[in-house]
Amino acid sequence: MRMSEFWYTEKQTPNIGITLKISDIIHSEESEFQKVDVIETNQFGTMLVLDGMVMTTDKDEFVYHEMISHVAMNTHPNPKKVLVVGGGDGGAIREIIKYPSVVKAVLAEIDGRVIEVSKKYLPDIAAGLADPRVDVQVIDGIKHVQDLKDEYDIILVDSTEPIGPAEGLFAKTFYQSIYESLKEDGIMVAQTESPFFNNDLITRVFKDIESLFPITKLYLAHIPTYPSGVWSFTMGSKKYDPLQVPQEQLKTTNTKYYTPEIHKSVFALPKFVADLLK
Amino acid sequence: MRMSEFWYTEKQTPNIGITLKISDIIHSEESEFQKVDVIETNQFGTMLVLDGMVMTTDKDEFVYHEMISHVAMNTHPNPKKVLVVGGGDGGAIREIIKYPSVVKAVLAEIDGRVIEVSKKYLPDIAAGLADPRVDVQVIDGIKHVQDLKDEYDIILVDSTEPIGPAEGLFAKTFYQSIYESLKEDGIMVAQTESPFFNNDLITRVFKDIESLFPITKLYLAHIPTYPSGVWSFTMGSKKYDPLQVPQEQLKTTNTKYYTPEIHKSVFALPKFVADLLK
Structure with missing residues (x-):
């Protein structure tokens, strides 16, 4: 008997895609947004897909969630109040609350269904959402x-595409609001897509953020x-330079990707990426 | 009228693949090996495929070819005689002959058809093969x-999978032969697959090379x-540590990926990769 094979295929651009063998479609719904x-894949475990785009998977989520959070968390000497815009799966929050300095972590996710689905099907990623310091708000981050x-x-x-x-x-208006919402020594980090496929976006966003913040840097993972x-x-960043953080301030905080060496090395950009920022 | 769409899909493991929209199959043959x-893709231009595995493409070949060669070429203070085992497309050779110190660059490629096909369909990659310092030998690198x-x-x-x-x-016997073929201050670099999919291979090869060379390091691109x-x-490396190269010895040599900063930063490994080498 030949077994049926099921595959999830995503066109990442009109001309290239990723395809993953799947064992189950665990959950499927149209939320308000x-x-x-939620799909069970053989290679990467449970996978969350929004509007046909992979958001996170059990097996490689650690890279994204560590790298969107720890670089900023370790650049700031004493981060107490942190906001995650988007990030309904809870992965960034889970990393943030590893820092004892954090008093409050707000999640502003527009789609409450992403939060609920993640809690149910991706419990290891959503684990941090139950922490008493975390304030989960189902709200438009822009309005927040x-x-x-x-x-x-x-x-x-921590947005989708x-x-x-x-x-x-x-x-840019959103980055302006972020700038004003930050304290005088605050730091923002945004996910800004692929340097191979989204060059124009990277260049534009970098210039927008650079026009607001005295220290603007791009890094890769x-x-x-x-x-x-x-x-x-x-x-x-309004004040702190991630490359000037004293070595003893860099913490490893139980990570699988981030290290004190990675903190600095990820800012060394391949030439074609550095050229996008000129 | 709806247009037909043609896609090249490669299972990179039994459970995951890449799929690329193609406009033409330019060349197809069974060589002796x-x-x-050779396929024309919309996203990455002309692509060379051996035994159903992407070897190189016009649009991203620069990463692989620069990174397999420049790190070693800049770690050695005066590389004169260089061997590429495999690498029939000529891309590594093209990078090596950018160094005026090079007197002779030998290509030992077992499959002459890869060389000929690359010259014909990937001329920008194979460009260096015509240099008078280059000695192209259709030979088993192991025997060489x-x-x-x-x-x-x-x-x-510069091998296939x-x-x-x-x-x-x-x-390991091949690495032993390489060790002996190198001068007393020689350096070898091997492509060693993906840290997400080929963990066992990376660990095993690292230990084998480490058992022969006093300085053994892994880097990523x-x-x-x-x-x-x-x-x-x-x-x-028998003598020179890539992390101890004086900054003034590091050259940029007309690259799109490699820079003097990349030379050092690529050795800062994500924690899960560093753990593979322990």
Whole structure:
């Protein structure tokens, strides 16, 4: 008897895709904002898919969640109040609350269904959401930061791709609101797509953030299930330079990807990426 | 009228694959050693495929070819004689001959058809093969190094995957021959697959090379068309430490990926990769 094979295939651009063998479609729904699927893959375990785009998987989520959070968390000497915009799966929150300095971590996720689905099907990723320091708000992140001043030490923009509900999270007006919502020594980090496929976006966002923040830097990480396998993060910082952090301030905090050496090395960019920022 | 769409899909493991929209199958043959295909892709331009595995593409070949060669070429203060085992597309040779110190660069490729097909369909990659310092030999690299002593400054193992014709290029006996073929201050670099999918191979090869060379280090680069998008290279060095190279010795030599900063930063490994080498 020949077995049927089922595959999830995602066009990451019109011309390239990733395909993963799957054993089950665990959950599928249309939320108010997007299509939400949870799929069991053979290679990467349980996978969360929003609007047909891989958001996270059990096996490689650690890279994204550590790298969007620890670089900023270790650049700031004493992060107490942190905001995650998007990030409904809870992975960034889980990393943030590893820091004893954190008094409050707010999650502003527009789609409550992403939070609920993640809690149910990706419990290891959503684990941090139950921490008493975490304030989960089902709210548009843009509205959340609109009238805030001087509130947060760190803001992470853990968004989906810049189409659909996350489009406004790549706008300069949003970065301006973030700037104002941050304390005078605050830091923001946004996920900013692939340097192989999203060059124009990376250049534009970098210039926007650079026009607001005195210290703006881009760094990279290897994420196999994201388009091209390499992902960029853009940091805007009001005071602290991630490359000037004293070595003894860098903590490892139980990670699988991030290390004190990685903290600095990820800012050394391949020439073609550095050229995007000129 | 709806247009037909053609896609090349490669299972990179039994459970995950890459799929690329193609406009043409330019060339297809069975050589003595393997299936050789040249495909025109929309995303990555012309692509060389051996035995159903992407070897190189016009658009991302620069990463692999620069990173397999420049790290060693800049670690050695005066590389004169260099051997590339495999690498029939000529990309590594093209990078090596950018160094004026090079007097002779030998290509030992077992499959002459790969050389000819690359010259015809990937001329920008094969460009260096016509240089008068280059000695192209259609020969088994294992045999080439078997009886050599004290011959080369640098040997690069630019192999296909460790199945089929390249299997012996991942064997400890081969690394032993390389060790002996190198001068007393020689350096070897081998491509050693993906840290997400080939953990056992990386660990085993690292230990083998480490048992021969006093300085053994692994480094990574982002290669979108290779499995997982991140690729490892293992360096064995008899004398020179790539992290101790004086900054003024590091050259940029007209690259798109490699820089003097990349030279050092690529050795800072994500924790899960560093753990593979313990």
